[in-house]
Amino acid sequence: MNEYAKQRRKNKIKFGIVSVISLCVFFTVWYICTAVLHLKPDYILPSPVQVVTAFIDKLTRTAPDGATIFGHIGASLQVALSGYVLGAIVGIPLGIAMAWFRRVDMFVTPLFDLIRPVPTIAWIPLMILWFGIGLGAKAAIIFVSAFVPCVINSYAGIKQTKPVHLWVAQTFGASRREMLFTVAIPTALPLIFTGLRISLGTAWMTLCAAEMLASNKGLGYMIQVNRSLARADLIVVAMLTVGLIGTIFTVGLNSLEKRFVKGGRRG
Amino acid sequence: MKKKMDVEKMTYAVLAIASFFVFWWLITTFTPAKETTPGPIEVIQLLIDSFVTPIGNYVITGHLLVSLRRVLVGFSVATILGIILGIAMGTSKWAEAIFKPIFELLRPIPPIAWISLVILFFGIGESSKYILCGIGAFTNVTLNAYTGAQNVDPELIGCARMLGTSERSIFFRVILPSCTPQIFAGMQVALSTSWMAVLAAEMVGAQEGCGWMIQRGSDTLNITLVMVGMIVIGCVGMLLAAVMRVIERRLCSWNIMDN
Amino acid sequence: MEHHGQLKPIISMSHVGKTYLSIHKSNEVVRDVSLDVAENEFVVLFGPGQCGKTTLINLIAGLQLPTTGEVYVDxxxxxxxxxDRGVVYQTTALFPFCTVMGNVEFGPKSRGIPKKERRERAQYFINLVGLQGFENSYPNRLSGGMRQRVGIARAYANDPKVMLMDEPFGHLDAQTRYMMEAELEKIWQKEKRTVVFVTNNSEEAVYLADRIIILTNTPTHIKQEVRVDLPRPRQYSDPAFLEIRRQIEEICDDTL
Structure with missing residues (x-):
């Protein structure tokens, strides 16, 4: 290894150590503020130790909020994924159809633009009134939040098909339908994937809100109910779990995207 | 030719929206749904009425302004902090090493997940709303400022040095302006996240505001009110987005590739 | 090394070498280049693509440091x-967030020259490159040729002793290129400076240069120098012009 590489390695190690120290300082300060100085009572701000114990506790116990951590995760995943899959199944073909068929575009886009500005959260009360508190309402809410990015990105993906490629297909005698499947959709795949990625993110985010207001299990519910139970340590456990699963989704989809979507975004 | 296409687009749009309303009216007048769901006429009536008759403590414009105020305060503070932190992380390896781990730890937690903790900590007063809006905005702005600062064209920096600019000057006159379009993109997303956060916060613990309004509708089984609330919220969301786009066009006109 | 007249050269490179280090290998780009340039001389560095000409410009400019040898300017x-060393980049590298005036006065502003004076200066050079009327335009609205003219004005406005130009017309179409070569000739006649100009286009080299330095492929060093003593402005179709072109192309081919 030459000088240059050695220097780079040294820098990486140096900054890596700084990062680790920074994290340690963060946790130490947190610990001191709570367990040592008791700046705020336990039920408002837990110490890191309490969070960890609560987590371990939650692995098996269902009290006080009705399920173990796995029970909550399971409920959340069930809701999130069903709404998400539905949103994708409806949204992607709709987006493609809107972009490919001019009449569909002119008719559906104004309606879509009416629905789009309403934030997903604002749908919650309506969905509760229509579907009651249960899987139906939650899945419907998640559906709306996953549906919109899928449509938008599929639409943009098809729209970015270069006319030149379509002309080439035409000279080979492709019918309109064949062109859709052999040229347009493959070109659109990167953006469709982006739409899937964004939808999963918004679905997971909206899940929290949906569960807080319309549920009796799941991570969002856990966050909500433990407020009235004054168990801030469980709230933090739930928050971190939500974050962790969200990260797993993002990283997972990113690597899937890298493997299956060839050629990247360049036309 | 273009005029003809525009007219065609217009007709379809009008057709689409008209059929939507007709469909809505038909369903709520002639099918069993009329027991549960209000028709377009009732919704519009309540909408107009709400400008004069208060719902709770305010007329509809009052609720609007309250929600907007909360968003703007939280959003502005978070944006300034986010820009500073993001650019610091993007330009200084030390800042990056120190702050990035903590940032990456807290980032995946959606703003809505913070509601319970923030309410426990700060109560149901205004400050918790501001903070929640701030959390909603902060992550996006910081991230965008960070990538913006990292991606400043090194040739431009070399150029500035060649022209005799001091390092400090380079920061304010080259790096900062270069990041502006990216930061703006982040701010647009951040604004809509903040808007969602304030709605969530108001639905959980408030006495006024747009989010409170639809929650009140839900609690009193007043679907008409819920729908009126949704319409207003959607309009405000559109307005905010439009304002941001206009500002962007003025500030970042140099970024639009013409050739 | 040649000394022109008895004057001390304004640029003096002595046994300059540059080697790039990366994780797995080292890459010698410049080997033992010694070159003197006299004041107000127009020198062209001519060589095949990717041979290290840009590195030489960067070394004179100070954007990179030599691994061996030294570079002296003034x-x-x-x-x-x-x-004191103005650079005109191949990619123009204009500040996209500054108007034409903003770009041209960037240097003087950095050096603290008061507003009135630097505005006048910038305006003079904007006029000189033929862009009057475009002071408040942003680069994204200008054509390639216009952007390059802003780049030249910007470098000039900073009152450098030496102008370094790295294939400034490389990205332009042929017609614009001819126009810009003529423009540069006129500008240089009006505002004489020392110029080191990089190109791989023999026509451009013979049109502009007092002296052409022919470089080898990587690791680059000086193969030969050719003086161009034709009167200015030169004619592309002049037999003497074509003869020198043939000459330098032959020498260059030899070195590949």
């Missing part, structure tokens, strides 16, 4: 970029 050793 008696001072080059250790960092500075306003």
């Amino acid at each position: 008696g001072k050793k080059v250790e960092a970029p500075g306003s």
Whole structure:
């Protein structure tokens, strides 16, 4: 290894150590503020130790909020994924159809633009009134939040098909339908994937809100109910779990995207 | 030719929206749904009425302004902090090493997940709303400022040095302006996240505001009110987005590739 | 090394070498280049593509430091970029967030020259490159040729002792290129400076140069120098012009 590489390695190690120290300082300060100085009572701000114990506790116990951590995760995943899959199944073909068929575009886009500005959260009360508190309402809410990015990105993906490629297909005698499947959709795949990625993110985010207001299990519910139970340590456990699963989704989809979507975004 | 296409687009749009309303009216007048769901006429009536008759403590414009105020305060503070932190992380390896781990730890937690903790900590007063809006905005702005600062064209920096600019000057006159379009993109997303956060916060613990309004509708089984609330919220969301786009066009006109 | 007249050369490179280090290998780009340039001389560095000409410009400019040897400009050793050496980049590198005026006055503003004076200066050079009327336009609205003219005005406005141009017309179409070569000739006649100009286009080299330095492929060093003593402005179709072109192309081919 030459000088240059050695220097780079040294820098990486140096900054890596700084990062680790920074994290340690963060946790130490947190610990001191709570367990040592008791700046705020336990039920408002837990110490890191309490969070960890609560987590371990939650692995098996269902009290006080009705399920173990796995029970909550399971409920959340069930809701999130069903709404998400539905949103994708409806949204992607709709987006493609809107972009490919001019009449569909002119008719559906104004309606879509009416629905789009309403934030997903604002749908919650309506969905509760229509579907009651249960899987139906939650899945419907998640559906709306996953549906919109899928449509938008599929639409943009098809729209970015270069006319030149379509002309080439035409000279080979492709019918309109064949062109859709052999040229347009493959070109659109990167953006469709982006739409899937964004939808999963918004679905997971909206899940929290949906569960807080319309549920009796799941991570969002856990966050909500433990407020009235004054168990801030469980709230933090739930928050971190939500974050962790969200990260797993993002990283997972990113690597899937890298493997299956060839050629990247360049036309 | 273009005029003809525009007219065609217009007709379809009008057709689409008209059929939507007709469909809505038909369903709520002639099918069993009329027991549960209000028709377009009732919704519009309540909408107009709400400008004069208060719902709770305010007329509809009052609720609007309250929600907007909360968003703007939280959003502005978070944006300034986010820009500073993001650019610091993007330009200084030390800042990056120190702050990035903590940032990456807290980032995946959606703003809505913070509601319970923030309410426990700060109560149901205004400050918790501001903070929640701030959390909603902060992550996006910081991230965008960070990538913006990292991606400043090194040739431009070399150029500035060649022209005799001091390092400090380079920061304010080259790096900062270069990041502006990216930061703006982040701010647009951040604004809509903040808007969602304030709605969530108001639905959980408030006495006024747009989010409170639809929650009140839900609690009193007043679907008409819920729908009126949704319409207003959607309009405000559109307005905010439009304002941001206009500002962007003025500030970042140099970024639009013409050739 | 040649000394022109008895005057001390304004640029002096002595046994300059540059080697790039990366994780797995080292890459020698420049080997033992010694070159003197006299004041107000127009020198063209001519060589095949990717041979290291840009590195040489960067070394004189101070944007990179030599691994061996030294570079002196106006008696001072080059250790960092500075306003005495103006650079015109191949990619123009205009500040996209500044107007034409903003770009041209960037240098003087950095050096603290008061507003009135630097505005006048910038305006003079904007007029000189033929862009009057475009002072408040942003670069994204200008054509390639216009952007390059802003780049030239910007470098000039900073009052450098030496102008370094790295294939400034490389990205332009042929017609614009001819126009810009003529423009540069006129501008240089009006505002004489020392110029080191990089190109791989023999026509351009013979049109502009007092002296052409022919470089080899990587690791680059000086193969030969050819003086161009034709009267200015030159004619592309002049037999003497074509003869020199043939000459330098032959020498260059030899070295590949």
